[in-house]
Amino acid sequence: MSSDKRYEPQMSFDYTKWVYDWKEFARKSTKEDGPESVAISNYLFNVVGIDKRNIATGGASDYEFVIHYPRPALADSYGQSQWMPILLIQALMDISPKKRILALSGGLDRFRLKPFQEIYNSQIYFLNNKKLSLYEKFQYENAPIEYGVLTQQYLESNYNFTFDLIIGWSQDMENPFIPVDLYLDRLEKGGILIIQNSSDSVFLYQNDTQASPVWQYHQDIKSRDDCHMYHIPLFYGITIVVKQ
Amino acid sequence: MTTKYDAEADLKIRSQHLASFMYILGIDEEDFLKTTIDDLILLIRERYAYDHDISLDIASKEYIKKQNISLSRGIRRAWFDIQFATYEVNNVK
Numbered sequence: 001m002s003s004d005k006r007y008e009p010q011m012s013f014d015y016t017k018w019v020y021d022w023k024e025f026a027r028k029s030t031k032e033d034g035p036e037s038v039a040i041s042n043y044l045f046n047v048v049g050i051d052k053r054n055i056a057t058g059g060a061s062d063y064e065f066v067i068h069y070p071r072p073a074l075a076d077s078y079g080q081s082q083w084m085p086i087l088l089i090q091a092l093m094d095i096s097p098k099k100r101i102l103a104l105s106g107g108l109d110r111f112r113l114k115p116f117q118e119i120y121n122s123q124i125y126f127l128n129n130k131k132l133s134l135y136e137k138f139q140y141e142n143a144p145i146e147y148g149v150l151t152q153q154y155l156e157s158n159y160n161f162t163f164d165l166i167i168g169w170s171q172d173m174e175n176p177f178i179p180v181d182l183y184l185d186r187l188e189k190g191g192i193l194i195i196q197n198s199s200d201s202v203f204l205y206q207n208d209t210q211a212s213p214v215w216q217y218h219q220d221i222k223s224r225d226d227c228h229m230y231h232i233p234l235f236y237g238i239t240i241v242v243k244q
Numbered sequence: 245m246t247t248k249y250d251a252e253a254d255l256k257i258r259s260q261h262l263a264s265f266m267y268i269l270g271i272d273e274e275d276f277l278k279t280t281i282d283d284l285i286l287l288i289r290e291r292y293a294y295d296h297d298i299s300l301d302i303a304s305k306e307y308i309k310k311q312n313i314s315l316s317r318g319i320r321r322a323w324f325d326i327q328f329a330t331y332e333v334n335n336v337k
Contacts, residue, residue, distance in 0.1 A: 048331040050324060051281070130328045133249040149246045151253040176318060177261050213314055 020119055029111045032142040039138045086112070088238065089167075089194060098122055102150070102186070104168030107135030110143040112167070117145055125150050125163070156182065164191040170201035174213035180220050184227060187243040199237020251332035258325040265319050281323045288315050 044050045089112060097120040103109050104127045116122045126132045128151040155161065166183050173180050173195055183193055201214050221229045221241055230240045266276055269287055292312035294305050 044328070048328055050327050128246070128250050128254055130254065130325055133251070133254075133328075133332060136249055147247075149248060149250065151246070151250055152257045153253060154245060171321075174317065175261065175321070176314060177264055212310070213317070216310075216314075 020115060025111075025115065029143070033111075036138050036142065040134050043134070043137070088232070088234075090115075092192060092194075092240070093120060093165075096190075096192075098163075098165035098192070100163045100188075101125065101165045101167065102127065102163045102183075104129075104166065104172040104183075106131030106133075107139040107143070108169060109167055110135060110139055110145065114143050114145050122165075124148070127155065128152060152178070155186065159185070162186050162188045162191070164188045165194070166191070167194045168196070170195055170197045170214055173217040174201070176213070180217045181224070184221070184224065184241065184243060189243060191243045193241040193243075195239040195241070197236045198231060198239040199233045199235075201237075249332070251329050251336065255326065255329035255333055258322055258329055262319065262322040262326060265315060265322060268315065281319065284319050285316060288312055288319075 045052060093116060098116075099120070100123050101113065101116065102125045103113055106126055106129065108131055113122075113124050117124055124145055124147040126135070126147050126149050128149050132149065150161070163186055166187060168183070172178075173183075180193075187193060195217075198214060198218075218229070218231070218239065221227060221239075226244050228242045228244065230242075232238050232240070263273075263276065266279065266284070267273075269284065269291075271279055289312070292308050292315070294309045294312060
């Protein structure tokens with residue numbers, strides 16, 4: 001490691017050898033993400049009339065209209081830590097392509113799901129929630145995906161409807177009435193549950209204590225004997241659970 | 245299974261979640277409709293009161309803190325979801 005305060009490689013990723021044109025896709029995604037986020041926040045606060053106090057109390061922390069990914073337009077030596085979790089998920093798909101995917105946070109993962117469908121021909125299902133509605137209204141045009149929709153009620157009552165990849169964010173796991181076990185039970189053998197933002201989300205609570213739903217759902221996963229869990233505290237943090 | 249966002253189904257499940265939170269807080273069912281989010285948050289702050297001095301953390305305070313945080317955040321998110329789904333049910337065809 002150099003004497004610099006921050007260790008960063010001098011070069012960004014070399015996209016030129018990749019079959020899929022990630023560089024162009026990432027450039028396009030970044031360009032479109034900003035205006036879409038503005039349109040979503042305008043809709044939420046000026047059209048629907050959401051209580052603005054939600055910004056400080058769980059609205060913005062649900063990521064309807066703030067940071068989405070990827071953000072590759074940063075300087076070459078800067079974006080590495082953001083790219084790592086993105087590439088890690090891509091690597092998992094590359095090693096073990098998943099055919100049936102449930103996305104819990106709607107358009108928040110559109111930049112991942114669209115290439116998954118195009119490269120691996122994955123079948124995509126969205127969970128029925130406000131993020132899906134926002135995807136349909138504001139994000140579908142620029143990142144169209146073929147998908148089915150499952151309501152929470154349907155998911156809860158159909159035990160045999162399973163997936164080999166479930167992708168969500170920490171806030172999807174923090175509702176005490178939708179335990180993480182519900183999703184793990186819907187995973188096939190060898191299936192993967194990906195929980196993003198599982199480090200950063202803890203800062204929304206009191207991160208010096210165990211008094212947080214983030215701590216709770218990690219404990220719940222640890223208590224199962226049919227799963228291996230890996231937490232990688234890189235950038236926003238990612239938790240990967242593999243069902244045996 | 246559907247192919248589009250189903251606002252009515254979303255509103256139904258989110259309302260169930262909010263009702264469950266209200267039951268936990270001991271609110272009578274007949275008072276549900278006249279209870280505001282401010283009422284709920286103030287009730288939580290009053291009932292699960294704790295100070296922020298982490299040097300004095302003890303197990304009982306951890307427990308109270310956890311109840312406070314889980315209930316506040318869950319209720320705020322449920323309220324937000326209900327506001328959104330209600331608008332969609334009433335205004336979006």
